[in-house]
Amino acid sequence: MDWIKKDNVGWVDLLRIIAIFAVVYSHSCDFFIAQFNTDRTSFLTGLFMESIGRPCVVLMVMISGHLLLPIKQGYTLGGYYRKRIGRIIVPLVFWSLVLPVAFYVYYRYFGQNTDNPAIVASTFTLESMINHMYTFIFNFSYEGTPLWYLYMLIGLYLALPIVNSWLVQATKKDLQTILCLWAATLLLPYLKVIVPLLGGSGEAGFAPIFGECAWNFYGSFYYMSGFLGYMLLAYYLKTYSLNWNWRKTLAVAIPVYLAGYAVTSFGYIYVNNLFPGDYKYLEIPWYMCGLNVAMQAFGVYVIFAKIKVTSRPWLSKAAAMMFGIYLCHFPIVHIAYDWFHRPELPLPIQILLIASISFVISYIVTRLLYSMPVTRKLVK
DSSP: OOTTTTTHHHHHHHHHHHHHHHHHHHHHHHHHHHHHGHHHHHHHHHHHHHHHHHTHHHHHHHHHHHOOOOOOTTTOOOHHHHTHHHHHHHHHHHHHHHHHHHHHHHHHOOTTTOOOOOOOOGGHHHHHHHHHHHHTTTTTSTTTGHHHHHHHHHHHHHHHHHHHHHTTTTTOOOHHHHHHHHHHTTTTTHHHHHHHHHHHHOOTTTTOTTTTTTOOOOTGGGGSSSSSHHHHHHHHHSSSSSOOOOHHHHHHHHHHHHHHHHHHHHHHHHHHHHHHHHHHHHHHHOOTTTTHHHOOOOHHHHHHHHHHHHHOOOHHHHHHHHHHHHHHHHHHHHHHHHHHOOSSOHHHHHHHHHHHHHHHHHHHHHHHHHHHHHTGGGTT
């Protein structure tokens, strides 16, 4: 994938592996969170454990920013788009077709009696499978949940050449100004909650602000917000190194991460108390472009950037498998849940077993696909 490069440094490879494991780990926690008030202990265990890895995708985006910005000179716009977006289309189409089949086959023939609270096995019918195998041209289905990242990544790649034209001549102060404006947009999810409480229109968490309305989804700060800011932040940290010693790095990064973690986890509990089990609202404290998750990502990123990791062939090869693991792991964690959800096992052990085994199996699947030239593009 585009955030897989041979010329990167060891800490980037290491962070990439950690980020992808955190994705698998987070999806392993979802089944326990889905218990909500039915099993409060499972809910809280899954929540507090998953909140640890919530910045996983943000870290993936920051790795992309570190590796891809600035864009090397001599490219043509058409050539850039063909190279970057072209490499996404093949795996996007393939896994959009395969994942619905995998879910259908498992829950039709093997997992009919699952007690997984996150799904209803009977909904994975032949009709729904066929429907999801062509409606992916509009958006991903539940079976292809991880593929949302690819849709988002296409948007980032469309914008990068435009941003790069400004970036190569921007001063440090220019970049700081833009990042400050972007950081302010990380507060917008909270503002959308507060506005109705102050008498504004709309419902909590979805109030239209700064020009948003039925005929305009793009408010004043829309073009300054989103995942692109994480790429610019990574570029800034690479270009203008913080030059902190370990003591200062830890003194800043750990409290920032913990403060973000507290809002991510306890914010979810608070929202669930107001809107029990309603994912429409529960995602608000988990927004990846919210300040609390950004704080978690910053804390992790600056610590890893400080680590002196020698780039090794085995590390780079392992990191090269991470994109494939991301693409194929989702049905595997569902199967692993049925294997390891056992009352005799402590809840944290169940989650770690599901995540670890799913990660290893996904690695094996990816390695097999990567080893054959005809299937390599499906995981690369």
